[in-house]
Amino acid sequence: MATTKLKKIAVLCSGGDAPGMNAAIRSVIRTAAYYNIESYGVMRGYTGLISGDIVKMGPRSVSNIIDKGGTIIKTARCPEFLEERYQKKAVNNLKKKDIDGLVVIGGNGSFKGAHILSSKWKVRTVGGPGTIDNDLQGTDFTVGADTAVNTALGAIDKIRDTATSLERIYIVEVMGRDSDFIPLRVALSGGAEDVLVHDTEHKIDQMCEDIKKGRRKGKISWIIVVAEGIAGGHEVGRLIREGTGFDTRVVVLGHIQRGGSPTAYDRMLASRLGAAAIEALIAGETDKMAGIKGDDTVLVPFTVAVKPGRKQEKLDREIYKIIRIMAT
Amino acid sequence: MATTKLKKIAVLCSGGDAPGMNAAIRSVIRTAAYYNIESYGVMRGYTGLISGDIVKMGPRSVSNIIDKGGTIIKTARCPEFLEERYQKKAVNNLKKKDIDGLVVIGGNGSFKGAHILSSKWKVRTVGGPGTIDNDLQGTDFTVGADTAVNTALGAIDKIRDTATSLERIYIVEVMGRDSDFIPLRVALSGGAEDVLVHDTEHKIDQMCEDIKKGRRKGKISWIIVVAEGIAGGHEVGRLIREGTGFDTRVVVLGHIQRGGSPTAYDRMLASRLGAAAIEALIAGETDKMAGIKGDDTVLVPFTVAVKPGRKQEKLDREIYKIIRIMAT
Amino acid sequence: MATTKLKKIAVLCSGGDAPGMNAAIRSVIRTAAYYNIESYGVMRGYTGLISGDIVKMGPRSVSNIIDKGGTIIKTARCPEFLEERYQKKAVNNLKKKDIDGLVVIGGNGSFKGAHILSSKWKVRTVGGPGTIDNDLQGTDFTVGADTAVNTALGAIDKIRDTATSLERIYIVEVMGRDSDFIPLRVALSGGAEDVLVHDTEHKIDQMCEDIKKGRRKGKISWIIVVAEGIAGGHEVGRLIREGTGFDTRVVVLGHIQRGGSPTAYDRMLASRLGAAAIEALIAGETDKMAGIKGDDTVLVPFTVAVKPGRKQEKLDREIYKIIRIMAT
Amino acid sequence: MATTKLKKIAVLCSGGDAPGMNAAIRSVIRTAAYYNIESYGVMRGYTGLISGDIVKMGPRSVSNIIDKGGTIIKTARCPEFLEERYQKKAVNNLKKKDIDGLVVIGGNGSFKGAHILSSKWKVRTVGGPGTIDNDLQGTDFTVGADTAVNTALGAIDKIRDTATSLERIYIVEVMGRDSDFIPLRVALSGGAEDVLVHDTEHKIDQMCEDIKKGRRKGKISWIIVVAEGIAGGHEVGRLIREGTGFDTRVVVLGHIQRGGSPTAYDRMLASRLGAAAIEALIAGETDKMAGIKGDDTVLVPFTVAVKPGRKQEKLDREIYKIIRIMAT
Secondary structure, three states, X not given: OOOOOOOEEEEEEOOOOOOOHHHHHHXXXXXXXXXXXXXXXXXXXXXXXXXXXXXXXXXXXXXXXXXXXOOOOOOOOOHHHHOHHHHHHHHHHHHHXXXXXXXXXXXXXXXXXXXXXXHHOOOOEEEEEEOOOOOOOOOOOOEOHHHHHHHHHHHHHHHHHHHXXXXXXXXXXXXXXXXXHHHHHHHHHOOOOEEEOHHHOOOXXXXXXXXXXXXXXXXXXXXXXXXXXXXXXHHHHHHHHXXXXXXXXXXXXXXXXXXXXXXXXXXXHHHHHHHHHHHHHHOOOOOEEEEEEOOEEEEEEHHHHOOOOOOOHHHHHHHHHHHHHHOO | OOOOOOOEEEEEXXXXXXXXXXXXXXXXXXHHHHOOOEEEEEOOOHHHHHHOOEEEEOHHHHOOOOOOOOOOOOOOOOHHHHOHHHHHHHHHHHHHOOOOEEEEEEOHHHHHHHHHHHHOOOOOEEEEEEXXXXXXXXXXXXXXXXXXXXXXXXXXXXXXXXXHXXXXXXXXXXXXXXXXXXXXXXXXXXXXXXXXXHHHOOOHHHHHHHHHHHHHOOOOOEEEEEEOOXXXXXXXXXXXXXXXOOOEEEEEOHHHHHOOOOOHHHHHHHHHHHHHHHHHHHOOOOOEEEEEEOOEEEEEEHHHHOOOOOOOHHHHHHHHHHHHHHOO | OOOOOOOEEEEEEOOOOOOOHHHHHHHHHHXXXXXXXXXXXXXXXXXHHXXXXXXXEOHHXXXXXXXXXXXXXOOOOOHHHHOXXXXXXXXXXXXXXXXXXXXXXXXXXXXXXXXXXXXXXOOOEEEEEEOOOOOOOOOOOOEOHXXXXXXXXXXHHHHHHHHHXXXXXXXXXXXXXXXXXXXXXXXXXOOOOEEEOHHHOOOHHHHHHHHHXXXXXXXXXXXXXXXXXXXXXXXXXXXXXXXXXXXXXXXXXXXXXXXXXXXXXXXXXXXXXXXXXXXXXXXXXXXXXXXXXXOEEEEEEHHHHOOOOOOOHHHHHHHHHHHHHHOO | OOOOOOOEEEEEEOOOOOOOHHHHHHHXXXXXXXXXXXXXXXOOOHHHHHHOOEEEEOHHHHOOOXXXXXXXXXXXXXXXXXOHXXXXXXXXXXXXXXXXXXXXXXXXXXXXXXXXXXXXXXXXXXXXXXXXXXXXXXXOOOEOHHHHHHHHHHHHHHHHHHHHHHOOEEEEXXXXXXXXXXXHHHHHHOOOOEEEOHHHOOXXXXXXXXXXXXXXXXXXXXXXXXXXXXXXHHHHHHHHHHHHOOOEEEEEOHHHHHOOOOOHXXXXXXXXXXXXXHHHHHOOOOOEEEEEEOOEEEEEEHHHHOOOOOOOHHHHHHHHHHHHHHOO
């Protein structure tokens, strides 16, 4: 474990953006200033690390951004970073500026890069989980997930208004990658009649039967949430139309879910984890992500954080069960 | 012009739903009560008029709905109403309940039906413009248009967060039918770089040139608003990708734009026009829509209201010009 | 522990209202229906229990309420319920309708009544925590707290716009009773410069010194969150004005914080705890509140839930520390 | 009328801030750039004009601000500007930078200053109406008014949730100065039972009678909107409590109404008037405010714009009448 006193840190965002990244950047920069550590921002993730697009930042650079979506230092995906020659350029750029600590905010792919930097190139690196999909191990939540769920919920609430007035079947495709976090929570909190997630993908026939039975009993409108990657909202809409003979409308929420002002929870989480990341760097930690467990902040090795596999499986099953009970 | 004293009125919504329809219903029912006129609600538009699904309503039936999207008496499209035998059934259902005045809330198609009822069947009928497209003649605004623009704008604001962070081209398809009302106002207020509306449909080549030129000057993200019906957001996304070589993301807002709590303006407009419709019926008016001109409420013959053709052409041109100036 | 099979349940809300109460009612009623149990709603809390204002409800009674603030069965404070003769009337009213299970949604005071009903009168009673203050023991969160924090945050965000433009000191008084839950989380997520909570009440002098020092360094606007009950926003405004010589503006958010559409989190929590309450009643449980611990639902004796004392003290201290770090 | 070709313009905001000021600044700067005119921003209104705090701006300085409340160039009240020696300093500061056109965004007081600059000191000056109170003559709307009404409405909607659940009388004090624009529109769109505005100030006795009568008929909750400056919300609350014997709760919305992301309408208005102001300066106009009349932009002498007196009196009366009808 590195133990030299920390003098300068840099922060970068990588991968898809998530609401609350700005709050995390603000916390990183201001906590660094509090401990008399200089701060830099790396523009556009690993891309800027490679090209040397690294700018001086300070407490005033992050004024009035806690409530803003997106990230002021921008983010990007950077497949080149898997190549050693680019890693070397990145490490040299940090050395040139005497930066001895790095905070990486992002998800899965970002932490694979961060692991390379810390384990292979000995850059003291700590991560903060920033992804709407809540698919990182070792932390209860990732920054952006609560906002993304609430954003999708806002859309569902509007669709319900029109679904109830016009008597139709609405299919709403939400984001979520391999994790069912967003679709399950949106379906439960949105009062959707059903949800298509990974464990349930082959059940469209059953869904059509339910709808036909419900229609006979007088039920007139349905909202069905579909996780992207299961079948595609438009495809599900077609299958239900064919299977029931009823009209369907499809809404694909898409990138709306990545933006917007972060919720209180995401701003708090970002503020806590940004501070925890700097304090971990100061303590000489590296190759780890700062996360949340219950009321505590914890450190999790990057190699653990990026492991595949479902979190909250028991909770997901409970949520799914309640969605079905509520639809009765 | 009919002049018998009005004793009972009914209200119906027809066609696509629009935010503020509930505020209009509330105003119709409460204004009727104020003038000691009994009220009925017709469920599901002309469909309920034909089937006789007409329910007694009063001031308390419309409590706490002014802020709700959708319509508590539901709405529907009803092509059968063009057939005389169904019209006859509808008129008989009104007669059976001694209903001597009808308020129809809806758009183009709804007022064609309302014109048949008033001109051919002598049902005293006044309309209230309820459609998000603001495409009725003789009224500055229709109930729902201001809310729909603000809803689409909310989505654009979220997309801008992510567009600015990730540096991409976003294509956002908004509603609006043959009218360019929504796309032009969303593009201007959303700070979009460009907009594809009816007058501008063949300009994708020019757009690709602009983007390539902007990219050379360092510009990194674009938001382009597309009016549904021009080409389809996905089609435009494909053409721009092919024409520029840059990545595009497409968002189709769809039915989200029909729901949501109405804005202050739409609730006021709905409240004023609902009251104006009842006062017009009391005054013996029929075959007309209540609309707004400047600060005044006005009456416009249904036959005028449904005429095709652009409103606010001069304003639309000014808005388009400013969008282009702002993008420089 | 009671073990007769449950046939009919009633649900009531009591005390101050909280966003998500409707979602909880919906979950109670629909879960009961799922298990073939009849449902009743008691109007206006213990007041309606005493007067016998108890209405039949079913799955359709709770359609389209999951997103609505307030409570459709209304709530009230009912000091008379501490008198035995009123308790007897309440118990008789339940017996008359053969109601053998009761769900009470509310906070501290409500659960004291619920404890009397279950322990003294042997009414099988389970509670669901519904209060914006998150001041019940044995549950991580109470229904309404997340929404209240987000609502207050929305107001702070607007005030920051104007604070930054006009260069002033704003004092914002938020709710929270004896708990510091709301003020601490609002201050952190709102980026407030300082917060006055219970542990910090005698520090206005220090605050004035900080402001004067900041002003000398060029800082021009402050947002200071005050927990109601500490001193009163207007009083704090006066003290700071006198202590610094600078102009202050005071905003008292008040009852806005109790209303509004619940957040996704509060709707999920309400849905889970409503279902858990019915399942607990079915299992013969009584005299307990359903709560949340990590990912699990748990049962906590009413006598434990209502115990005074701080929850999350360690977390509160961490949040306070980060607020101070962020203000540097 | 001045006719020299315009080369450099400056823009300032003055007085209370209003949502949409940033959209107006953006439009001014970008329209200037479009016409190859250099732009400057004056910080803190006339204060910065006197002190020479004038910064170079360009199209990129105003990126991503169209959706932000407040004003990036800040605003202030500046009573010193009435003194000639300060005016002279201001004029010299403009001359030093060769600035030959000035856009002033603000309300009444701001335009008095602007009139002095243009008439006495021959600075080519055009104004854009930015005030939430919509109290300037010669323009249908001022930038910020639509947003302020919608913000206050959002608060009323939340209060209604709790008012309906808890059965109480809520008094909500809203902004609006001598104009009744905000209170009347908030009361109508918020479904308030009554409103206290300037023409109606001595009617609290009547209000108490209405409430007592309503309570006898079973009505249980009231929302009453009060215009600030009529009596003060707390005072009205006390009078109604004494006059009816019923409990009241008072909410004073205060400065929340000045902030927040501007509505689509305010962003459009700001964009149009910002462009119109620059085009007016180019055309050699001075001593005038750009305003809106129906679909057209117009120019109004500052001396006319600041005249006291009610606008939309007829509309105000209609709105008041409908509020009363809706409350029946």
